[in-house]
Amino acid sequence: MTRLVVATRNAGKVREIHEMLAGVGGYEVVGLADLAIPESPAEDDIEAYETFEENALAKARYFAAKTGELALADDSGLCVDALGGAPGVRSRRFAPVDEARGERQDAANNRYLLALLADVPDERRTARYVCAAAAAWPDGRELVRTGTCGGAILREPRGTGGFGYDPLFYLETEGQTFGELPPDRKNALSHRGKAVRALLQALGEG
Incomplete structure (x- = not known):
């Protein structure tokens, strides 16, 4: 069985990726906390690129080297x-730093986004x-896959599920936000679900 390290400190992402991988055979899924890997200030500088693909690869490379495992x-x-x-x-x-200080970053980001879109x-x-x-x-081997999901930004948050901008991200086909959808339905539709499933398929073919 291959050990697969989910290389993120974001608890919401860890939870979602664990759920997506729950039915996948052949992998022992572990998180950074499971391996007792302390957080390093160097991690703040990993995602310094201008594309999602470059940032994801940089993070995967970093933790593969740090753990000696598939990341x-x-x-x-x-x-x-x-x-x-x-x-x-x-x-x-x-959100600007002064708006986020002393508050949860997600709430500050959402408030800032709504202010920019007010008109x-x-x-x-x-x-x-x-x-x-x-x-x-x-x-040194590596793979990357992408996924997207289209929607619209509401004028006020709905739902308490998910994380980040999920309570504002509305899917017309569902009549709900990502913050309102059950986790299994969100994972079936989401950008992350699509990208992770495509990556797992590529891993299986490799």
Whole structure:
């Protein structure tokens, strides 16, 4: 059985990826906490690239080298059309620092996004989530796959599930936000679900 390290400190991502991999045979899925890998300040500088693919690969390479194991990492974000594709790769730290201080980053990001879109009409609030999922081996082999999911940004959050921008990200086909959808349904539709499934298929073919 191959050990697969889920290379993220984001508890929401760890939970979702574990759920996606639950039925996949041949892999022992572990997280960084399971391996007691302490967080390093160097990790803040890994995702310094301008594309989701480059950031995901950089993170996977870093943790593959650090653990000596096959590592799976992802980089994902929200791309809002009315904002020229922002926040994009800077989704995690979108809000200005002074707005986020002392508050949960997700709440600050959502509030900042809503402020920027305050005067944007509903028909122009289209957006998409993008995810790049990457696998890297200690010997230098690597794979990356991407997934997207289109939706729109509401004017106020709905639902308490998911994380990040999920309570604002509305899917017209479902009549719900990612924050309202059951986890299994979200995983079936989401950018991360699509990217991780494509990556697992590629791993199986390799």
